[in-house]
Amino acid sequence: TSPVYHVDQLILPSFPELIAEDYQWIRRRVLDNTAPALGSDVVGKNVYISRSNAVERQVVNEDEVMAVLSNYNFERFYLEDLSLSQNAHLFNSADLIVGAHGAGLTDLIFCTDGSVLELFGSKIKPPYERLASILDVEYDSLECTPKSTDILVDTQELEAQVQRMLENKNG
Numbered sequence: 001t002s003p004v005y006h007v008d009q010l011i012l013p014s015f016p017e018l019i020a021e022d023y024q025w026i027r028r029r030v031l032d033n034t035a036p037a038l039g040s041d042v043v044g045k046n047v048y049i050s051r052s053n054a055v056e057r058q059v060v061n062e063d064e065v066m067a068v069l070s071n072y073n074f075e076r077f078y079l080e081d082l083s084l085s086q087n088a089h090l091f092n093s094a095d096l097i098v099g100a101h102g103a104g105l106t107d108l109i110f111c112t113d114g115s116v117l118e119l120f121g122s123k124i125k126p127p128y129e130r131l132a133s134i135l136d137v138e139y140d141s142l143e144c145t146p147k148s149t150d151i152l153v154d155t156q157e158l159e160a161q162v163q164r165m166l167e168n169k170n171g
Contacts, residue, residue, distance in 0.1 A: 019134070023135055034088065048065070049100070051099070053080060056150065057123065060147050067155075092110045096114065096162065099118065100120075100151060101123060108137055116128070116139050116140070119151060120144060121149070138165070
């Protein structure tokens with residue numbers, strides 16, 4: 001429950017090989033040893049990860065984005081306000097997760113049946129796409145208009161992509 005963890009000894013290989021079993025071990029350890037703290041009302045929901053409290057990569061038209069996403073039963077979450085356990089169970093039970101590129105997407109390690117749509121501005125980097133590929137999590141991305149260090153989402157493109165991903169998920 002602590003926001004900071006202390007260890008006596010931590011050993012990291014200099015170039016760890018990225019294999020699914022390592023991530024699955026972490027997923028099991030966290031999920032099996034923590035209780036879902038968000039309640040059953042979140043299970044199976046579509047999740048939008050807000051970065052409105054972040055220094056950069058905020059979605060400048062987040063209200064418009066939420067207006068579109070709310071048509072698909074999305075709820076907005078601020079990962080920095082949740083515990084590791086809550087984030088793990090949130091990602092594990094989500095159907096579709098939409099969020100701007102940022103550290104919060106690391107929690108996709110806890111996805112087992114969810115899909116992820118990553119929003120990019122000027123900073124396009126592949127770590128979450130690689131992680132999704134290793135874990136066999138459906139992944140897609142949407143390039144957005146950079147506004148300094150923030151992003152402007154084309155809500156029509158977003159809606160089309162969300163519809164496609166939900167249709168793929170529902171068969």
